[in-house]
Amino acid sequence: MTDATIPAVRFRAVSRHFGETRAVDAVDLEIRAGEFFAMLGPSGSGKTTCLRLIAGFEQPSAGSIEIFGEHAEGVPPYRRSVNTVFQDYALFPHMTVGENVAYGLMVKGVGKAERTARARDMLALVKLAGFEARKPAQLSGGQRQRVALARALINHPKVLLLDEPLGALDLKLREQMQVELKSLQRSLGITFVFVTHDQGEALSMADRVAVFNAGKIAQIGAPEDIYERPQTRFVADFVGGSNVIEPDAAIRLGLPAGLYSLRPEKIVLGAGGLTGKVESLQYQGAHRRYVVAIGPDRLGVVTPASGPAFPVGATVALAIPDGAAHRMEGGA
């Protein structure tokens, strides 16, 4: 396979500006060969633009991109060993499923018998054996998604780009596809770059996550790092809705002065040295979500639904266990 020391994708101060809009702004990035890399961020933060820069549909306004050590400047999409699963799947409506999957081989001049056979194998891999003769219009959303995946994988790309591939699927199918994609990536050893704005999806699937905000990478790291140790207010808030505790509030809550992120599920309700009043309560199936007022401060608290419930208006004791609050940059 490929030399593991060379990154699959490297951005050096890459920018892509559309007039006044800085879709991607001076981004430095290294995606390691063979990893499952997720790009997470709110709408308009530049994730798709990053993907399009790697695929070659966009050229950087500044900076340089390397794919497996080779400069990508001026290399058109059809000469990059990168394939994309598009957000809308972009299946060719006038071709059958089999022809769609075999398309990459067809344009390379692979003979008909061989490409039909390989397309059949690929469809079997994504659990769509026997669907060759159908037209894309005769498939469900999930099946189309698999065809798009098979079509992109048949070229044996070194990097597979996926732009919110599960966005159109219902929750159950989504979870099933998350598991399948992950195991497919492991068995094929291909570098996956996966765009999503669903933090649960990013955290559960990726080896590393980049959190985008307004064209810049706010933080990059393993899912645990991103979740447990957010570096900025934005990451703490965007990933999992952490409580962001300002320095003055920190002192009132018994923490050393500083800017903190505090996960709502880490707060203990029903015992402890702090006293608060339940302002709101939401039942969410597996757990309950409270907002508790402690003097002038408000904390979001999540407890397992199996534990005791506290009605709105009740006075409760609560505790912030040692090490639960994570100190972030800035503040003061």
Added chain:
Amino acid sequence: MSLALDDGGDRNGPLRRLSDVFMRRPRLFLTLLLAPPLAWLGIAYLGSLAALLAQSFFSIDEFSGQIVREFTLKTYGELLQPANLDIIIRTVTMAALVTLLGAVIAFPIAYFAARYARGRMKALFYLAIMLPLWSSYLVRVYAWKLILAKEGVVTWLAGHTGLTPLLDFWLSLPIVGGPSLSISYTGTFLVFLYLWLPFMILPIQASLERVPGSLIEAAGDLGANPGQTFRTVIFPLALPGIVAGSIFTFSLTLGDYITPQIVGSSTLFLGQAVYTQQGVAGNIPLAAAFSVIPIVIMGIYLTIAKRMGAFDAL
């Protein structure tokens, strides 16, 4: 506050009741809505088509000039006479060439308009395509007669750019040439091309407009170079538009009897033949037989197009 769904109007007014009926039975409404235009199409169009077809199977008595209302294939046999066959071949060749070159010229224009033109550019495009249609067809054909005439702009331009020898050479060629562009098949061809180009551009543009940009990117992403992308994705998806445009262009050229009269050599085209047969000569059956030809040709063309999968992308 009450939960009344009514706005307080008279529930029992006749219009109210009628709209309630339509609400409950949308098919009835649709039928009523479509009946007049369908009746018009049915009677005026299909009826006259049937009459035409029937006429073509009659013949004309050579002495009295009266129509003999008996079934015969004699009139169709007359079409095969050398003079009539010439007219047919001439017209079909002209229509085919106009369609072919029309498609070649229209495609890039339509492609640009569909894929790249935005906002003001797009408005300008529509204006440029439609503007000629706002002026009378006759005015435009006569304008072309002047442009192409021996003393016209084209000759003048050729003189000033040193292209006169080229023009003279072209005019000296056997079939396409003539005393001047306005009295040659080349002239007729150019005018047809100009007249019907909008009818080729608009359907192609409409079909290209519906091809999502992501399909073109997907083809490139999967390794297709621009030429392959065009052949395997863009062209097949634009084909219904091209077929629609070629039907317009082809049938408009087949049926036109004014343009070749104004610009061109004095030989007859199909439309002119129909015109003279039913008018001056009074030979309605032969005129009808001539008119059946374009219908048959279009039928064959559509069948072939369908066989080749031109409508698969619809």
